[in-house]
Amino acid sequence: MATSNRPQSSGSKAVSSTKPLSSKSPKAALKAFFNSAPARKLKEQMCEMGRRQWQREYVDANGGNMAIRVGTDIALCTPASVSKGFMKPEDMCLVDFDGNQLAGDKPRTSEILMHLEMMKRQPRAMATCHCHPPYATGFAIAGMVPPRRMIPEYEIYATVAAAPYHTPGQPEMGRLIADLVGEHNTILMVNHGVVSWSHLDIEDAYFKMEIIEAYCRTLLVTAQLGVTPKKIAPEFVVELLKRKKGLDIPDPRYRWTKDELAKPEWFPGRKEKC
Numbered sequence: 001m002a003t004s005n006r007p008q009s010s011g012s013k014a015v016s017s018t019k020p021l022s023s024k025s026p027k028a029a030l031k032a033f034f035n036s037a038p039a040r041k042l043k044e045q046m047c048e049m050g051r052r053q054w055q056r057e058y059v060d061a062n063g064g065n066m067a068i069r070v071g072t073d074i075a076l077c078t079p080a081s082v083s084k085g086f087m088k089p090e091d092m093c094l095v096d097f098d099g100n101q102l103a104g105d106k107p108r109t110s111e112i113l114m115h116l117e118m119m120k121r122q123p124r125a126m127a128t129c130h131c132h133p134p135y136a137t138g139f140a141i142a143g144m145v146p147p148r149r150m151i152p153e154y155e156i157y158a159t160v161a162a163a164p165y166h167t168p169g170q171p172e173m174g175r176l177i178a179d180l181v182g183e184h185n186t187i188l189m190v191n192h193g194v195v196s197w198s199h200l201d202i203e204d205a206y207f208k209m210e211i212i213e214a215y216c217r218t219l220l221v222t223a224q225l226g227v228t229p230k231k232i233a234p235e236f237v238v239e240l241l242k243r244k245k246g247l248d249i250p251d252p253r254y255r256w257t258k259d260e261l262a263k264p265e266w267f268p269g270r271k272e273k274c
């Protein structure tokens with residue numbers, strides 16, 4: 001278990017100023033921001049997160065995409081048709097919340113509408129991250145949200161739900177995800193992958209990928225051992241949820257009683273609930 005309140009994020013928060021930029025800001029102001037040092041830093045962070053995703057095999061070919069809120073209704077995002085492992089800061093794009101490109105030479109990712117819909121519906125979402133990590137995507141294809149109460153990190157940092165399949169890039173896909181972002185920060189996309197949001201920064205949004213992927217992988221190892229898994233007792237879950245609430249991370253279980261927290265859940269490879 002990490003000793004600090006959350007995994008150490010080296011990323012800085014999205015740019016703030018006294019008067020936030022918006023899609024209505026003068027073109028010159030948007031261009032100046034896009035070419036500014038703070039924007040460059042955010043672009044470099046997306047390159048770094050992309051490298052980590054590619055190295056960990058969370059993205060394949062040109063798959064995956066990210067966005068960072070940088071104003072009232074504008075976001076920086078990754079380009080289309082570029083491997084996330086080999087992006088350059090100059091590849092990044094600036095879009096408004098309708099997906100119109102405001103700056104950047106490369107076309108913006110075709111999945112941007114999903115990220116923007118999440119930001120519209122969850123005003124606290126500062127950054128969003130979408131990948132295809134194989135273990136978590138396996139759970140997504142099965143349409144199964146992983147059972148809880150196995151590992152403290154997962155209890156604290158991830159709140160997971162599954163969204164039904166829809167064609168990538170279409171507005172309806174974004175709406176299906178956005179329906180869940182009020183109380184969940186990590187969404188399994190059935191027959192597709194995973195998307196997460198963070199109220200902090202892009203590195204924290206990416207951390208959700210590491211957390212869910214490691215968790216799904218570990219559960220499958222546990223399932224292969226063929227025994228009934230041990231679970232964290234409800235009184236300890238209450239402690240973990242207290243810490244989670246203090247970190248401002250959403251979880252519908254804040255309203256649950258101890259009995260509800262003790263409810264058995266399915267477990268991979270077992271017929272009876274654990």
Ligand SMILES: [Zn+2]
Binds near residue numbers: 130168193
């Ligand atoms: Zn995708």
